[in-house]
Amino acid sequence: MRIVVLAGGIGGARFLRGLKRAAPDADITVIGNTGDDIHLFGLKVCPDLDTVMYTLGGGIDEERGWGRADETFHVKGELAAYGVGPEWFGLGDRDFATHIVRTQMLGAGYPLSAVTEALCARWKPGVRLLPMSDDRVETHVAIELDGERRAVHFQEYWVKLRASVDAQAVVPVGAERAAPAPGVLEAIGEADVVLFPPSNPVVSIGTILAVPGIREAIADAGVPVVGLSPIVGNAPVRGMADKVLAAVGVESTASAVARHYGSGLLDGWLVDTTDADTVGEVETAGIRCRAVPLMMTDVEAAAAMAREALALAEEVRA
Amino acid sequence: MRIVVLAGGIGGARFLRGLKRAAPDADITVIGNTGDDIHLFGLKVCPDLDTVMYTLGGGIDEERGWGRADETFHVKGELAAYGVGPEWFGLGDRDFATHIVRTQMLGAGYPLSAVTEALCARWKPGVRLLPMSDDRVETHVAIELDGERRAVHFQEYWVKLRASVDAQAVVPVGAERAAPAPGVLEAIGEADVVLFPPSNPVVSIGTILAVPGIREAIADAGVPVVGLSPIVGNAPVRGMADKVLAAVGVESTASAVARHYGSGLLDGWLVDTTDADTVGEVETAGIRCRAVPLMMTDVEAAAAMAREALALAEEVRA
Numbered sequence: 001m002r003i004v005v006l007a008g009g010i011g012g013a014r015f016l017r018g019l020k021r022a023a024p025d026a027d028i029t030v031i032g033n034t035g036d037d038i039h040l041f042g043l044k045v046c047p048d049l050d051t052v053m054y055t056l057g058g059g060i061d062e063e064r065g066w067g068r069a070d071e072t073f074h075v076k077g078e079l080a081a082y083g084v085g086p087e088w089f090g091l092g093d094r095d096f097a098t099h100i101v102r103t104q105m106l107g108a109g110y111p112l113s114a115v116t117e118a119l120c121a122r123w124k125p126g127v128r129l130l131p132m133s134d135d136r137v138e139t140h141v142a143i144e145l146d147g148e149r150r151a152v153h154f155q156e157y158w159v160k161l162r163a164s165v166d167a168q169a170v171v172p173v174g175a176e177r178a179a180p181a182p183g184v185l186e187a188i189g190e191a192d193v194v195l196f197p198p199s200n201p202v203v204s205i206g207t208i209l210a211v212p213g214i215r216e217a218i219a220d221a222g223v224p225v226v227g228l229s230p231i232v233g234n235a236p237v238r239g240m241a242d243k244v245l246a247a248v249g250v251e252s253t254a255s256a257v258a259r260h261y262g263s264g265l266l267d268g269w270l271v272d273t274t275d276a277d278t279v280g281e282v283e284t285a286g287i288r289c290r291a292v293p294l295m296m297t298d299v300e301a302a303a304a305m306a307r308e309a310l311a312l313a314e315e316v317r318a
Numbered sequence: 319m320r321i322v323v324l325a326g327g328i329g330g331a332r333f334l335r336g337l338k339r340a341a342p343d344a345d346i347t348v349i350g351n352t353g354d355d356i357h358l359f360g361l362k363v364c365p366d367l368d369t370v371m372y373t374l375g376g377g378i379d380e381e382r383g384w385g386r387a388d389e390t391f392h393v394k395g396e397l398a399a400y401g402v403g404p405e406w407f408g409l410g411d412r413d414f415a416t417h418i419v420r421t422q423m424l425g426a427g428y429p430l431s432a433v434t435e436a437l438c439a440r441w442k443p444g445v446r447l448l449p450m451s452d453d454r455v456e457t458h459v460a461i462e463l464d465g466e467r468r469a470v471h472f473q474e475y476w477v478k479l480r481a482s483v484d485a486q487a488v489v490p491v492g493a494e495r496a497a498p499a500p501g502v503l504e505a506i507g508e509a510d511v512v513l514f515p516p517s518n519p520v521v522s523i524g525t526i527l528a529v530p531g532i533r534e535a536i537a538d539a540g541v542p543v544v545g546l547s548p549i550v551g552n553a554p555v556r557g558m559a560d561k562v563l564a565a566v567g568v569e570s571t572a573s574a575v576a577r578h579y580g581s582g583l584l585d586g587w588l589v590d591t592t593d594a595d596t597v598g599e600v601e602t603a604g605i606r607c608r609a610v611p612l613m614m615t616d617v618e619a620a621a622a623m624a625r626e627a628l629a630l631a632e633e634v635r636a
Contacts, residue, residue, distance in 0.1 A: 074411040074415075075412070075418070076415075078412045078415030082415065084419050094393070094396045096393050096414065097393045097397045097400065100359050100361070101359070101400050104402075107360055122399060122401070
């Protein structure tokens with residue numbers, strides 16, 4: 001079975017770990033969000049790609065959910081001693097090596113997709129990890145800070161400000177001119193099923209869908225497209241997705257997110273048992289829906305969610 | 319008193335620490351060798367400038383003589399795990415931060431002299447540290463390896479091969495087109511004395527002198543120029559200077575090095591007490607010479623050497 005998964009960071013990575021357990025023989029292609037990539041200290045940092053790579057490759061810090069296990073922060077401390085920031089972005093020493101290799105390869109002319117493949121040669125994530133695009137896309141967030149309207153990089157909004165102010169708009173800058181990375185459209189075209197993990201529907205999966213051609217390819221693939229709600233009990237399971245959902249006029253409910261994707265794209269939707277009362281609302285919108293436990297407390301819980309998603313896909317197909 | 323010092327790495331740095339103690343009120347400008355600079359992992363590394371900066375700024379690893387104290391090597395280990403080398407060059411995590419800041423500033427368009435000034439704003443070395451040139455100069459060494467003639471970067475010869483094969487030629491590639499960095503010729507022109515520490519006469523001081531204009535400015539300055547022998551008892555005090563001296567046809571003796579600089583450049587020369595018998599030979603070549611202890615066992619020993627060098631300079635002047 002060929003499965004294509006659109007993934008953001010932590011939620012996508014943990015779901016993928018469950019999916020690998022649930023479908024050990026599947027051929028899994030991951031289309032990773034690069035809209036939260038950022039240049040720091042002259043280095044290209046790809047937080048979502050790295051979170052997927054480290055999580056599936058066994059290098060992730062389990063506690064934090066991002067960055068490397070057994071990490072130290074000497075480089076960062078020294079950069080701060082030089083007065084060079086930002087200090088609010090946590091790059092560890094082991095993590096720095098990844099960004100140094102990536103930046104060196106990009107500087108030598110390799111596209112991000114080739115660089116990602118080279119990095120994965122070490123981590124062996126057990127999936128094919130593709131960036132959504134080799135072109136630069138940067139998610140910016142329009143906010144009002146100290147009475148002034150500003151657009152800040154997504155990482156500044158998310159990590160520095162911790163989404164403490166309202167997002168007035170979320171713009172994937174450059175997306176409209178970006179092309180899907182080599183292999184992305186082909187993988188979608190050959191997929192037996194497409195899954196949306198419980199990743200952020202705006203700044204993760206939404207950004208991937210904003211790359212011209214990807215949404216259309218998924219809608220036209222003619223295979224089941226099944227998503228899992230990142231909203232449980234009217235609040236994000238992790239992070240501050242409610243803030244960016246509000247910016248695009250979507251309520252923070254499992255049902256509203258499904259309707260935001262829409263029946264033109266989504267065939268099936270899993271909500272948490274807590275939200276069982278919304279199943280009817282989602283189905284009325286033309287999307288098949290089931291209520292199952294959606295808390296990824298461990299790998300087995302994530303695997304169970306993946307099994308439910310694949311079962312719903314088969315139900316859609318039949 | 320205004321003192322100009324031409325410096326390589328460890329020997330130059332330790333001498334400078336002594337000079338600061340010997341002449342605490344002097345205005346010291348250091349012209350640093352950049353011929354052993356190297357690009358590693360896409361980063362610009364300036365070993366000699368950093369050794370001077372760290373040594374005088376209190377950040378050096380005293381045991382090794384290079385790199386940072388209290389150092390860890392996680393970035394390097396991770397780069398190796400990615401299969402990215404070279405592994406033979408020891409860049410520590412704290413040290414990496416310096417190269418990241420430098421590379422970022424160079425990428426933003428600042429010349430190396432401005433970058434060095436910015437880095438020194440943190441380290442406060444107590445001297446004005448200037449690179450010999452803002453232009454790229456790279457010392458290459460011609461060798462015969464496995465029956466084949468090759469030219470390798472100085473660092474490959476020195477650090478990887480540990481000078482285990484003969485150097486057939488030493489070429490400061492790019493030197494002939496390099497210009498002295500801003501402030502270099504001015505500092506020489508305003509100096510009361512110019513000192514050559516016991517640095518490598520070929521690949522450290524020789525490279526600085528190979529930048530068009532610097533040798534001439536020193537020769538024409540009309541002030542005492544005094545050097546200290548890096549050769550004691552017919553062997554280098556540190557490193558493998560004999561190998562590169564042989565490449566330029568100079569014997570590894572204190573007297574031969576003085577004559578290699580020549581009386582047109584050098585007014586005074588200090589040899590170690592072990593080499594007291596060569597004093598006459600040096601003086602016959604028109605260079606005033608004294609035999610004094612030249613082993614920099616600690617800061618006070620280096621300070622005593624600096625006092626002897628300054629005393630010899632006054633003797634020359636008088």
